[in-house]
Amino acid sequence: MKNKKRSIFSVVAILLVLSVVLSGFLPTDIFSQSFAETNNTFNGEAPKYIFLFIGDGMSFPQISAAEMYLGAQKHTATPEIKALDFTNFPATGVAATYDSDSFIPDSASTGTSIASGIKTGNGIINMDPQKKANVDPITRDLKDMGYKIGVVSNVPINHATPAVFYANQESRNNYYEIALQLAESDFDYFAGGGINDAEGKNSKITNSENVIDIAKKNGFKVVSTKEEILALNNTSGKVLATSPRLQDSNAMPYEMDRKAGELSLSDFVRKGIDVLDNPKGYFMMVESGKIDWANHANDAAASIHDTIEFNNAIMEAYKVYEKYPNDTLIIVTGDHECGGLTIGFAGTAYDTFFNKLEKQTMSYVEFDNILSEYKKVTAPEKETLEDILPKIKSAFGLMTATDEDAKKMPELVLTAAEEARLRDALKRSMQKKEDRDFSDQEKILYGTYEPLSVTLTHILNNKAGLAFTTYSHTGLPVPVYAVGVGQELFIGSYDNTDIYKKMASIMNIQ
């Protein structure tokens, strides 16, 4: 025993000596090289038309899921993806997303990094981590240089990601103060979702005036019907255009819930190109915030449909590139991953069944509405899953073994365990929110979502071979794609603050 101990000590001693000797042959600090080599210097002439597309909550899993879903629709014998067009852009890179607080950032901190080039903390809009000093987003420099500025989002236009392109606030939740900065800005095109807290009810400012009235006084043309929006052009002046239909929390509808003829994110990008058109050029930031919201709710089908529509919106900008290839730059990235989505689930081992997601005909939000109608007419404790099975079948394709189509579509039949999960979730959904038990286990099962709806998306996702780990963001890096003037700077691996530095150099901002 004694001898054995001694021999372990001598092995350790030899290893220690060896490691000291060997370290002399290694670079002194192998970590110092991490981001130092990315090229942030551009020497050419600045482009006139710059598009920055940010898929909120969009990283590799969201893009891959959409590409595999589209590929599966080809029904080929072996797996085939259908690439989203922007993934074929000539320059591809990877950006780190952590912020000054955490490896798991939010849209305020990551947006600040992309728009203004600094690391800051969760929830902060264009201020340093101590919330002492403001930083200017790239849009202000570009405006000073004569470019017109557009900010487009399918979630509220004073939500964190659009806000980092025109506001400075200690907290992303200062919605009224952010909207005030929008109304007081000299930017040219704000479009998409509505305005949170437009009247300032949640603001510390007393006697707050409706920001829409302030925007009008400051010369904004405020429009919210389809006819008015489609009639906009480059003589319209400063524009605030809000989607005629807002679905949840002042956001445009999920793409899978958008009815024929209703305006899409692509429509707002196409219209922005008309409105911003001028000889000096323009910068347009376009966010798909609904990709993020779908992933928070663990609704894979909604995420896929909004990612596909995001690609359509990008292709509107690509038409500008095709017309003016020497004067255009398009950058596409995400701000962070959301949901911990992955492709692969224990229950389906080495297989996926993306076609099952085609059976989902509405987002979880629309199903929540169906459920709240049911709650209105059903006393608690009187609920039974049988009442809702027809709605579940038409919304998610799922059915019980006794369903008339069960033999035809066995792959969509609920197992006994899945059925039990749904019965339990329905019970929870019938409870008043204040009576619900948000214990740790409950938080993991349902997050803050409607228990029945989120259990249905979980079951369908898992049957398709997909799974989520969280209702929040994750620490994954994000891809960056670029085409046009300065595209080569976006190749490689770098920090999200480098995206700003690259854009600033390409635009000759000192």
Ligand SMILES: [Zn+2]
């Ligand atoms: Zn989010």
